[in-house]
Structure formats: C-alpha cells, structure tokens
Amino acid sequence: LAPLSVVVHEQLLARWLERKKPPEFxxxxxxxxxxxxxxxxxxxxxxxxxxxxxxxxxxxxxxxxxxxxxxxxxxxxxxxxxxxxxxxxxxxxxxxxxxxxxxxxxxxxxxxxxxxxxxxxxxxxxxxxxxxxxxxxxxxxxxxxxxxxxTFLSSLDTARQALEKLGLDPTQAARAVDLFRKHDKRQLEVQYAVRQDEAQLIQTAAQAAAQLQELFESDVKEGGAAALPQSAKA
Amino acid sequence: LAPLSVVVHEQLLARWLERKKPPEFxxxxxxxxxxxxxxxxxxxxxxxxxxxxxxxxxxxxxxxxxxxxxxxxxxxxxxxxxxxxxxxxxxxxxxxxxxxxxxxxxxxxxxxxxxxxxxxxxxxxxxxxxxxxxxxxxxxxxxxxxxxxxTFLSSLDTARQALEKLGLDPTQAARAVDLFRKHDKRQLEVQYAVRQDEAQLIQTAAQAAAQLQELFESDVKEGGAAALPQSAKA
Incomplete structure (x- = not known):
C-alpha cells in the first residue's frame, strides 16, 4: 500500500516542513x-x-x-x-x-x-x-x-531532453538551455524597448514570422557559427 | 552598444562552447x-x-x-x-x-x-x-x-514566485514546488494506472472537476494539515 516512492516523498516533505517558516499574515x-x-x-x-x-x-x-x-x-x-x-x-x-x-x-x-x-x-x-x-x-x-x-519553461525542458537524446551530456544540455533562456529573456526586453506603437502589439501572422526571423538572427549573433558541432564545421 | 549583461552572457556562452561535445551524427x-x-x-x-x-x-x-x-x-x-x-x-x-x-x-x-x-x-x-x-x-x-x-513548468514557476511574495524564503519556496512537482508526476501515473477504459479519456467538465477534487484530496493526504502554517493552526 505504500510504494517506495511514496515513503521517500513523505520523508522529504516531513524534512521540508520542519524547516519552513509560516508566512506573515x-x-x-x-x-x-x-x-x-x-x-x-x-x-x-x-x-x-x-x-x-x-x-x-x-x-x-x-x-x-x-x-x-x-x-x-x-x-x-x-x-x-x-x-x-x-x-x-x-x-x-x-x-x-x-x-x-x-x-x-x-x-x-x-x-x-x-x-x-x-x-x-x-x-x-x-x-x-x-x-x-x-x-x-x-x-x-x-x-x-x-x-x-x-509554455516557455516546458518547451525549454523538451529542448533540454532533445539535446540529451542527440548526444549532449546532461550538464551540457542543461547549460545550453539555461544560456538560451537568459538570452531569450533579455531579447524579450530588447524587443519591448524598441516597439514603436500600440499598433505593433496587434499581432499578424506576417509580424509573428518577422519577429521569429529577427530572433533567429539574434540567436545566431549570440551563439553564432561557433556553436556548430565539429562534424558540421569540418 | 554592449551592455554588461551581453558581455557576461557572451563570456558564459564561450565557456560553454569550449566544454561541449558534438553530437554523433x-x-x-x-x-x-x-x-x-x-x-x-x-x-x-x-x-x-x-x-x-x-x-x-x-x-x-x-x-x-x-x-x-x-x-x-x-x-x-x-x-x-x-x-x-x-x-x-x-x-x-x-x-x-x-x-x-x-x-x-x-x-x-x-x-x-x-x-x-x-x-x-x-x-x-x-x-x-x-x-x-x-x-x-x-x-x-x-x-x-x-x-x-x-503549461506545467511555467505554472509551477508562477507558484514558486507566489510563495516568495507571501513570505517564504527562496529555498523554502523552491523546495515546496519541487515536492509538489514530484508528487503530481507520481499522481499522474497513479491515475493513469487506474483508468478503466477509453471512454474515460474523453474529458467532460464534470470529469475534469472530479479529477481536480481527487487531486486536492491526494494533495491533502501528502501535504496534509501538517503543512498549514502556524498562524492557521493556532
């Protein structure tokens, strides 16, 4: 009735509860x-x-x-x-x-x-x-x-799993995704800063595509050709 | 033209690229x-x-x-x-x-x-x-x-931020969310194991509500009254 995973979980929870401080309201x-x-x-x-x-x-x-x-x-x-x-x-x-x-x-x-x-x-x-x-x-x-x-964090986690399936070790995969996450968050603020008017915030398919292209180009600048694995550079 | 965050990011990326191994295809x-x-x-x-x-x-x-x-x-x-x-x-x-x-x-x-x-x-x-x-x-x-x-990982991250805003310290908030994530993933497999037929997989609003109620009850069993902050237990 109590599989191992449940027992382990309850021990973790008990340990966590001992340490936690109640919120102040x-x-x-x-x-x-x-x-x-x-x-x-x-x-x-x-x-x-x-x-x-x-x-x-x-x-x-x-x-x-x-x-x-x-x-x-x-x-x-x-x-x-x-x-x-x-x-x-x-x-x-x-x-x-x-x-x-x-x-x-x-x-x-x-x-x-x-x-x-x-x-x-x-x-x-x-x-x-x-x-x-x-x-x-x-x-x-x-x-x-x-x-x-x-859907941002789940898509990043799927990307991380993809990199592992493709041969990167877990540490490399996690690091690549973490770098991308930071780069994309910064890029989000950069694009926000240069938006020109309210009309730009009404999204069309063409605008979405242009935005994606801009992101791909920004990703290239950041990661760049240097990011290509050796088999592609040879 | 190169704010501090960009410089830092490029250094991190360069460091990561040095360490990474190309995929094998x-x-x-x-x-x-x-x-x-x-x-x-x-x-x-x-x-x-x-x-x-x-x-x-x-x-x-x-x-x-x-x-x-x-x-x-x-x-x-x-x-x-x-x-x-x-x-x-x-x-x-x-x-x-x-x-x-x-x-x-x-x-x-x-x-x-x-x-x-x-x-x-x-x-x-x-x-x-x-x-x-x-x-x-x-x-x-x-x-x-x-x-x-x-949307699972982003909703968990919003939950983590909510706990911090409500007074839990960052370590406590992260730990609570991590425990919940593991519990919910296990619960997902438990519910999957007991599903009875294909018809159950056609979701109605009533079924979704019953499923949520079951989850709340399972959360209580796991976290339980013991998880209530002291101000609520007093």
Missing part, C-alpha cells in the same frame, strides 16, 4: 483570502494546489462555471464571473489580498483584468501568465513585471 | 535532418531555436502556412501539411531522423500523428507536448514516455 480572521487567482483553468489550478499544500487560502475567479466549489472545504472560495468587473473583484475582497495571480489564458480578458486591478488596487502585486510575446508586451505596458510565458 | 551529408519538429507554433519554435543555437539542423512540419521559410538559410527545412499523413512524413525523410518532437497543440491532431509515427517508424524516439492530463494519458497509451504538459 493571519489566515483565519481576515475577511478575504491572501491570494486571488483570476482564471481557474489548468494554470490557475496548479498554482492553487501548491498554495493548498503550503496552507495558504486562495479565492478563485473563473469566467465559466466549472463545478469546482468543493475547494471551499479547503478554505478556498470560488466566484464565477468576469474578473475584469470591479463588482466581482470587490465581492472577492481583492482589497484584503496580498497577491493577485492573473492566470487567464484569453489575451483580451487578461489585459482587461490587469488594467482594472492596476487602476483600483494599485499596490497589489500581480503575477501574470502570458500566452506569447505580444501578450507579454501588453502586460508590461501596464507595469506588470512578473510575467511568465505559459 | 553527420550534419551535412545525411539526406534528412536529425530532428523532425511536428507543430511549429510557439512550443516548436522555442525548441528549434535551441537546436539552431547548438548547431543541430531540424525539419519543421506545420499544418498552416506560417511564412517561416527563412529558417532554410539556417540549415532547416519546412513542410506545410498534415503531419499525420505518411506521405508528408516520408517527404520530410523521417526515416533518417534521430528524434521526433511532437509539438502540436491540438489534441486530436497530436494523437493521430503520434499513432502514425509509432506505427511506421517504431524505433524513432518521440518527445511530446501534452495540453492536459487526458492528452497525456492518450499519448501514454501509444507508449510515449517522454511527455511534457505544456
């Missing part, structure tokens, strides 16, 4: 929850489960009805509705929150929600999910700095 | 490329850029025309069409490839492509992207073991 008496999660799809759900495991109550805002009211028994709350409506944010006691997690995948709904939260709760930190570079830029325009592209 | 004389990437959206593009930086040529298969033919000048190839059609796979010289990266986001198209690659190129290793747990299970049914849920 009252989880019981406050009228709202410390975390608001807007968008309760696969992204928001993973975040909520990590919070649950760590004992931090959350309030989820979700546009479509999802039958997830059971989370209430874990100290959570769920509000169904449009997270960009101030009334919903007020009902969810956003004013009492310490953190707003913007996990909505629809770009327009995400940006609209970010704007209203920024306007009415200017001091509330926001952690956001972005679909792509253009979504990222639109959130940056609202002074949101903690933005994660939602 | 001929990049010039072979009739096909060593890597086939099916699905050239944001996921496949990131992987292709990492391969490019490392000097490994790839062939991209993409259902819709995307104006990315410029990659040819980097030793890459692009074929537009349905990657689940054997003729396209043959044209792309899949037989010569060392690795197939399944980066298609549409679940049905992904599973169909996986099945045909498994059938006609049984020895070709596949690295796959999955949208969610059900997509994961359907790929597992085809004996694909290297499957990455496409």
């Amino acid at each position: 009252d989880l019981i008496d406050g009228p709202g929850n410390p975390v608001i999660i807007a968008g309760y799809g696969r992204y928001g759900q993973i975040i909520s489960r990590v919070l649950r495991m760590t004992g931090i109550p959350f309030t989820a805002l979700e546009a479509s009805y999802q039958q997830v009211d059971f989370v209430r028994k874990f100290g959570a709350k769920v509000y169904y509705g449009d997270a960009s409506r101030l009334e919903l944010l007020e009902s969810a006691k956003t004013r009492d929150a310490k953190l707003f997690v913007l996990a909505i995948d629809d770009v327009e709904a995400s940006v609209k929600t970010a704007a209203i939260v920024r306007k009415h709760f200017p001091d509330l930190p926001i952690l956001a999910r972005a679909r792509n570079r253009v979504h990222y830029y639109r959130l940056r325009d609202l002074d949101i700095e903690a933005i994660e592209r939602d | 001929d990049l010039i004389d072979g009739p096909g490329n060593p890597v086939i990437i099916a699905g050239y959206g944001r996921y496949g593009q990131i992987i292709s850029r990492v391969l490019r930086m490392t000097g490994i040529p790839f062939t991209a298969l993409e259902a819709s025309y995307q104006q990315v033919d410029f990659v040819r000048k980097f030793g890459a190839k692009v074929y537009y069409g349905d990657a689940s059609r054997l003729e396209l796979l043959e044209s792309a010289k899949t037989r010569d490839a060392k690795l197939f990266v399944l980066a298609i986001d549409d679940v049905e198209a992904s599973v169909k492509t996986a099945a045909i690659v498994r059938k006609h190129f049984p020895d070709l290793p596949i690295l796959a992207r999955a949208r969610n747990r059900v997509h994961y299970y359907r790929l597992r049914d085809l004996d694909i073991e290297a499957i990455e849920r496409d």
